[in-house]
Amino acid sequence: MVLIFAASCTAVAPPVVAPRATAVPATFAAAAPTDTASVAQSSWRQFFTDSALVALIDTALRANPDQLIAVQRVEQARASLVAARGALLPTVSIGTVGSVDKFADYSGVGNTDTNDGRQLPSLVPDLFLGFRSAWGVDLWGKLRNRRQAAFVRVLATEQGRRLVQTALVAQVASLYYDLLTYDNQLAVLGKNRTLQERAVEIVKLQKLGGRATELAVQQFTAQLLRTRSLEVEANQRIAATENTLNRLLGRYPQPIRRGRPLAAQVVPANVSAGLPAAMLLRRPDVQQAELELVAARADVAAARAAFLPSLTLSPYLGVNAYSPALLFQAPGSLAYGLLGGLSAPLLNRSLFKADYRRATAQQQAAYWNYQKAIQTGFEEVTTNLRGLDNYRRVADLRQQEVAALTQAVAVANTLYTATYANYLEVVTAQRSVLEAELNLTDTRRQQFLLLIDLYRALGGGWTAEPVQP
Numbered sequence: 001m002v003l004i005f006a007a008s009c010t011a012v013a014p015p016v017v018a019p020r021a022t023a024v025p026a027t028f029a030a031a032a033p034t035d036t037a038s039v040a041q042s043s044w045r046q047f048f049t050d051s052a053l054v055a056l057i058d059t060a061l062r063a064n065p066d067q068l069i070a071v072q073r074v075e076q077a078r079a080s081l082v083a084a085r086g087a088l089l090p091t092v093s094i095g096t097v098g099s100v101d102k103f104a105d106y107s108g109v110g111n112t113d114t115n116d117g118r119q120l121p122s123l124v125p126d127l128f129l130g131f132r133s134a135w136g137v138d139l140w141g142k143l144r145n146r147r148q149a150a151f152v153r154v155l156a157t158e159q160g161r162r163l164v165q166t167a168l169v170a171q172v173a174s175l176y177y178d179l180l181t182y183d184n185q186l187a188v189l190g191k192n193r194t195l196q197e198r199a200v201e202i203v204k205l206q207k208l209g210g211r212a213t214e215l216a217v218q219q220f221t222a223q224l225l226r227t228r229s230l231e232v233e234a235n236q237r238i239a240a241t242e243n244t245l246n247r248l249l250g251r252y253p254q255p256i257r258r259g260r261p262l263a264a265q266v267v268p269a270n271v272s273a274g275l276p277a278a279m280l281l282r283r284p285d286v287q288q289a290e291l292e293l294v295a296a297r298a299d300v301a302a303a304r305a306a307f308l309p310s311l312t313l314s315p316y317l318g319v320n321a322y323s324p325a326l327l328f329q330a331p332g333s334l335a336y337g338l339l340g341g342l343s344a345p346l347l348n349r350s351l352f353k354a355d356y357r358r359a360t361a362q363q364q365a366a367y368w369n370y371q372k373a374i375q376t377g378f379e380e381v382t383t384n385l386r387g388l389d390n391y392r393r394v395a396d397l398r399q400q401e402v403a404a405l406t407q408a409v410a411v412a413n414t415l416y417t418a419t420y421a422n423y424l425e426v427v428t429a430q431r432s433v434l435e436a437e438l439n440l441t442d443t444r445r446q447q448f449l450l451l452i453d454l455y456r457a458l459g460g461g462w463t464a465e466p467v468q469p
Contacts, residue, residue, distance in 0.1 A: 060169075
């Protein structure tokens with residue numbers, strides 16, 4: 001037996017060697033090296049200044065199904081931790097056992113009398129009432145490693161809840177600014193439709209006076225019909241966005257209250273990203289991936305310990321007799337004992353090998369998932385920082401474009417009235433200014449979407465405690 005246990009101990013699987021990690025950059029490429037503060041340190045109630053948007057996010061965090069599911073995942077992980085802790089403790093059960101045996105006359109098994117010399121009947125009853133216990137002594141840390149893995153996974157699911165919350169906050173805010181964008185587009189289209197309706201009336205009067213042709217009337221009318229069709233499309237986008245937003249809020253379709261219009265919303269001139277180290281500490285996906293890696297290492301340690309011998313102790317204490325009348329006549333009916341067993345896998349250890357290979361593969365996958373989370377964070381932060389800077393310049397240029405084209409429309413109308421310009425130049429100028437105003441609206445929308453995504457990418461938007469529904 002000593003040789004068998006020694007052979008089992010020497011056949012333990014080798015430890016897993018983790019790959020060498022790539023060094024994390026000290027700063028973001030698009031941020032100043034001395035910029036240590038991060039906008040993600042502000043709570044979402046402080047980051048978003050629109051009271052209507054704050055109310056929508058608050059409702060979503062309390063009623064969104066994905067958020068509530070994430071909270072229950074945390075509870076599931078906590079239940080698994082309770083089970084892992086209980087595995088370290090001995091189990092004690094109380095029960096009664098009764099049996100009746102008839103031993104063969106030529107059998108080598110069986111008793112004909114009791115320990116005190118009394119003669120047993122031909123049908124031998126056996127009654128036991130008491131406590132039985134079983135305790136697997138954790139000699140090599142297998143159960144402790146499983147407990148550690150369960151505890152770390154509780155922390156990982158909590159980070160998963162925060163990840164769901166940051167995504168939800170960003171999604172609600174993005175849809176809200178989409179809604180403001182479509183409202184602004186509808187306002188721009190309505191303003192242009194009014195001007196185009198007036199232009200159609202004028203050109204019809206000019207045709208009656210012989211100063212315009214039917215072709216000019218049809219061109220102005222077609223321009224008006226196009227604008228009306230764009231209004232219908234904008235109304236459909238508003239309805240679809242409101243329905244999606246209501247679903248995220250955990251409610252059925254209903255009107256969404258707006259705050260300030262898009263033109264009154266302010267994009268911060270300077271947004272601080274902080275240092276990468278702060279981003280890694282705040283991003284829930286990075287923290288979750290790191291905790292999953294720690295749990296995977298504990299799983300590997302538990303799988304390696306399964307190759308080693310295990311010690312099991314099984315004590316019992318109770319009363320035992322061949323007759324119910326004698327069962328409680330202590331101390332004669334008192335029975336107790338202790339069974340200890342030491343066992344180790346020797347042959348056909350395929351199950352242990354498979355568990356070890358699965359645990360090592362999960363550890364490697366957890367490592368690469370951790371690296372992926374870090375690289376994804378850097379990508380999102382740098383892209384959004386550069387995007388904010390670029391779209392700020394795009395917004396300035398398109399604002400100048402709108403001003404120039406608005407002046408061009410006024411000039412075209414004046415020249416057309418004075419017969420120095422034809423109707424095609426007026427139609428072209430009107431179409432150009434409409435497209436420029438719609439493009440400017442979309443540019444402002446992109447600025448807010450980049451700002452929201454940067455806030456999420458830096459790890460902003462989560463609260464330390466789960467929101468109670």
